[in-house]
Amino acid sequence: MHPKIPSVEIYSVTIQTADVQQTDTIENIEMTIHGSNGKIDKLLLKDHIKSDKQKIFQQGNLDEFEIKNEDIGDIESITIGFDDNEQKFAWLLESVDIKYKETVYHFQAQCWLSSRLGPNFSWITIKPDTYNDNINYKVTVEMGDSQLDANVILCIYGDKDVTKNLPLRTIKDGTRVKFDKDSRLEFHLKDVDVGKIEKINIGHDGKGNEQKWFLKSIEIEKNDEYYM
Structure with a gap:
């Protein structure tokens, strides 16, 4: 056989x-x-x-x-x-x-x-x-004296897990983001629940003509937790 x-x-x-x-x-x-x-x-x-x-x-x-x-x-x-x-x-x-x-x-x-x-x-x-058991993250970025064309990336580290390298490219209404002077930008992201947030890593890839980047603050909300 x-x-x-x-x-x-x-x-x-x-x-x-x-x-x-x-x-x-x-x-x-x-x-x-x-x-x-x-x-x-x-x-x-x-x-x-x-x-x-x-x-x-x-x-x-x-x-x-x-x-x-x-x-x-x-x-x-x-x-x-x-x-x-x-x-x-x-x-x-x-x-x-x-x-x-x-x-x-x-x-x-x-x-x-x-x-x-x-x-x-x-x-x-x-x-x-x-x-997937992903959760929602509300991320608010406040800029200072900035003018940036590059691609911005955010990674969130917690006591249980870490997110992917999340691109900050469209704000909550779906429009293309511009990191302009004194802008306050709100992003809605989905990824794994990292647990208690311990740190973040944020930066850009240096692309584009404008490279002026001054970051004032970042606020992150997930579930009923708030981090600044």
Whole structure:
């Protein structure tokens, strides 16, 4: 009796790069898909592109990939990112969608990936939205004598966990943010509950023509807690 050969399944992957200025072209993006019955390990995504695009993972791009693999069960998480020992690249990943059979798994990232931010910060592991227990953060930023075009990033550290590198790019009504002189900006973010907030890390990537940056204060509200 011959052993049963596993059937090959198709995983359709769509990756949205955020519509903000990125650094040089990043081609070595890899992804691992973790399932309930196994995993698809460290795929070099450019080898699975569906079209003949010359450049992928560019500002505002929606790139499609097709992966053939045996069934790994329900998708529980993905790990995506790139190696960058020279600290040359930064990539703002908006989201990832994986369609397998009749199910679409949505992974909301909204996160800067860059080894400039620290060891392993060019990689992220994300659970699909149906598994997430994220909470809301209300972040209010008050500026002084500032005029900034760059991309601003916030990371919140707590006694239980740490958030992703969260981009501060749209205020609560959805309009594009401007870090102008004496502005007071309110952001609504979603991420893991870090517990009691112990510290934050905030900065920008130095892009754009205006680099004048004076930060007066930051206020963070989550659940019934207030931090300043």
